Amino acid sequence: MQVSVEKTSELSRRMTVSLPAEMFQEKMATRLESLAREVRIDGFRPGKAPQHLIKKMYGDRIRTEVEGELIQSTYFEALQNQDLKPAGYPHIHETKVVDDGFKYIAEFEVYPEISLEGIEQLAITRLTANVEESDVDNMVEKLRVQKRDWQPVERASQSGDRITISFSGTAEGESFTNGQVNDYQVELGSKQMIPGFEDNLTGLNTGENKTFTLAFPDPYDVNPDLAGKAAEFEIEVTKIEEPVLPEVDSEFAKAYGIEDGNIESFREDIKANMERELNQALRGKLKNAAMDALYQKISFTLPNVLVDQEVENLLKPYKESAKKQKLKFEDLDLPKDMLEERAKRRVALGLILGEIIEKKSIKLDDGRVRVTIEEMAQSYERPEDVLAWYYSDEERLDEVKQMVLEEQIVEWLVNQADVSDKQLSFSEAMENHGV
Numbered sequence: 001m002q003v004s005v006e007k008t009s010e011l012s013r014r015m016t017v018s019l020p021a022e023m024f025q026e027k028m029a030t031r032l033e034s035l036a037r038e039v040r041i042d043g044f045r046p047g048k049a050p051q052h053l054i055k056k057m058y059g060d061r062i063r064t065e066v067e068g069e070l071i072q073s074t075y076f077e078a079l080q081n082q083d084l085k086p087a088g089y090p091h092i093h094e095t096k097v098v099d100d101g102f103k104y105i106a107e108f109e110v111y112p113e114i115s116l117e118g119i120e121q122l123a124i125t126r127l128t129a130n131v132e133e134s135d136v137d138n139m140v141e142k143l144r145v146q147k148r149d150w151q152p153v154e155r156a157s158q159s160g161d162r163i164t165i166s167f168s169g170t171a172e173g174e175s176f177t178n179g180q181v182n183d184y185q186v187e188l189g190s191k192q193m194i195p196g197f198e199d200n201l202t203g204l205n206t207g208e209n210k211t212f213t214l215a216f217p218d219p220y221d222v223n224p225d226l227a228g229k230a231a232e233f234e235i236e237v238t239k240i241e242e243p244v245l246p247e248v249d250s251e252f253a254k255a256y257g258i259e260d261g262n263i264e265s266f267r268e269d270i271k272a273n274m275e276r277e278l279n280q281a282l283r284g285k286l287k288n289a290a291m292d293a294l295y296q297k298i299s300f301t302l303p304n305v306l307v308d309q310e311v312e313n314l315l316k317p318y319k320e321s322a323k324k325q326k327l328k329f330e331d332l333d334l335p336k337d338m339l340e341e342r343a344k345r346r347v348a349l350g351l352i353l354g355e356i357i358e359k360k361s362i363k364l365d366d367g368r369v370r371v372t373i374e375e376m377a378q379s380y381e382r383p384e385d386v387l388a389w390y391y392s393d394e395e396r397l398d399e400v401k402q403m404v405l406e407e408q409i410v411e412w413l414v415n416q417a418d419v420s421d422k423q424l425s426f427s428e429a430m431e432n433h434g435v
Contacts, residue, residue, distance in 0.1 A: 003078045010301050011087070011109045017078045019070060024102040027066045035062065067095050071104055078106075085111045088305035109303040114355045120416040122293040127285050128421050129429035131274045138427075139270050140248060143256065150241035156203050157240045159189040163201055164239035171216070171231040176223070183238070194220075201235070209236045224327065274426070276378070281430055283407065290410045293417070294352055295345055302347050310343035356409055369397075369404050 006014040036054050044050075055062075071092055079086060090108040150162050157163050168180045188198050200212045211234050218228035246252050250261025258266045318334060356362065377386035390396050 001074060001078065001081075003081050005082050005084070008107075011112060011303055013084065013086075013108055013110055015078060015082065015084070015090075015106045015108075017071075017074055017104055017106065019074060019102045021099065021101040024066065024070065024097060027070065028062060031062045031066055032058075063097065067097075067102065067104070070102055071095070071106075075106060087111050087303035088309065109305050111303065111351070112300045114298065114300055114351060116298070116352075116355060116359055118297060119294075119356070119413070122290070122297055122413060122417040124286075124289050124293050124414060124417045124419050126289070126414070126419050126421050127282055127424050127429060129278060129282065129424045129426055131271055131278055131426055135274065135426040136267055136271050139274060140267070143270075144245040144248065144252075145243070147246050147252070147255065148243040149246075151244050153240055153242045154206065155240070156205050157188060157201060157237070159202065160187075160243060162187050162241045162243070163204075163237060164241075165201065165235045165237055167233055167235040169231050169233045171226055171229045176226060176231070197233070200233075201237070204237045204240075206237055206240055209234070211235075273379070276375070278426060278429060285429070286414065287406065287410045290413045290417075291349055294413070295349060298348075298352055300348075300351075302344055302351075306347045307340070307343050310347050311340055314339050314343055353406065353409055356412070357405070360412065362405070362408055362412060364401055364405050365408060368408075369401055372404055373400055 001020075002018040004016045006016075008014050032054055035058055039054065039058070041053065041057075075090070075092075086108040087110060088108065090106040092104055092106050095104040096102070153161070162185055164183055164185050166180055166182045167177070167184060168175065169177045186193060186198060186201060188202055191198070194214060194216055196214045200210065200214070204210060211232065213230055213232050215230050216223075216226045216228060220227040248263065250263070253261045253263055253266035256266065256269075258269060315334075322328065373387055373390045374383065377383035380386050390400060
């Protein structure tokens with residue numbers, strides 16, 4: 001086997017593989033003999049048809065199959081021979097059977113060389129925060145709101161009220177509500193409706209009617225056909241209710257799992273949960289800070305094939321969503337530049353982390369994997385079931401292993417880096433963390 005490689009760009013390679021004639025001919029002969037035993041040809045007993053006839057009838061098909069087998073069996077050997085690491089699948093073309101053998105060309109991109117020089121001097125800001133008693137007070141208030149009741153009031157509506165309405169809406173002369181919608185509840189201030197709708201319901205009394213015009217936002221994912229259009233709404237207020245919050249007493253504490261109803265135990269339980277969520281949030285923010293620093297510090301050319309694959313991965317949920325909503329994917333106004341930049345970041349960081357793992361000999365801590373799963377399981381009623389759920393599925397377990405390995409890399413980076421601490425309040429630390 002002869003292999004030659006041409007560098008067509010920084011990462012692109014054109015590899016020509018030439019195989020000796022006897023290798024191709026031997027494969028052809030073996031396939032012809034095998035096929036001769038299998039096929040039935042009129043005028044000949046099974047297995048007795050001459051090879052020249054088999055070759056005439058099936059030669060093109062066998063040649064294509066043999067070419068495929070030879071490519072499959074020699075491609076990776078040729079790569080190893082040239083010490084090449086391809087990124088993605090190759091484009092195979094110009095397959096030729098010539099007098100002196102079989103030849104094919106494989107074009108592909110290779111992984112870039114990544115220098116970790118200066119990685120020990122990263123500048124990282126580490127955010128810190130504590131759970132104060134005032135934060136626990138705020139959380140108790142949120143829990144009271146979750147358990148609120150509603151009572152009717154005879155006054156004008158205001159923010160925080162729940163208002164029941166009947167309404168209809170038209171845009172460009174056509175109804176988009178299919179007539180009148182009755183007994184529709186809106187909590188004023190919740191921003192559950194389009195911008196401006198709840199403002200128009202504030203200051204109204206029970207039995208009052210109102211007509212107003214609003215423009216739908218653009219884009220408007222709920223109904224893209226209405227995006228940006230002016231709409232006229234006619235509403236009638238049928239009920240106004242204000243929230244009634246429960247007292248923080250033993251019954252309230254029992255409702256949240258404190259069996260003896262002790263308020264101090266209730267607050268301690270809340271604080272422990274808040275501290276667990278805070279630690280998760282701070283770890284996530286530290287990881288993001290470390291990844292940002294890595295991405296800015298280490299630059300190299302990315303294989304286009306990997307970026308394209310990652311863009312496709314990012315597009316999958318949008319395509320699935322469009323299919324469910326019976327929309328054309330092409331009609332979605334997707335921020336393609338943003339998706340491509342996100343894909344480049346993911347690919348770059350994946351390659352950098354892989355290089356760090358290899359060059360710095362970072363090994364996965366299996367014990368830490370179990371501790372991580374146990375921590376996640378604590379927020380469920382039956383933690384042992386959650387533990388079994390993770391360990392029963394290799395794919396789920398691999399996701400946790402990847403997360404733990406990334407945390408180990410972040411810790412290694414932080415230990416080497418120039419780290420400055422910045423104190424935040426609990427609410428600041430929990431921003432963009434689902435609380």
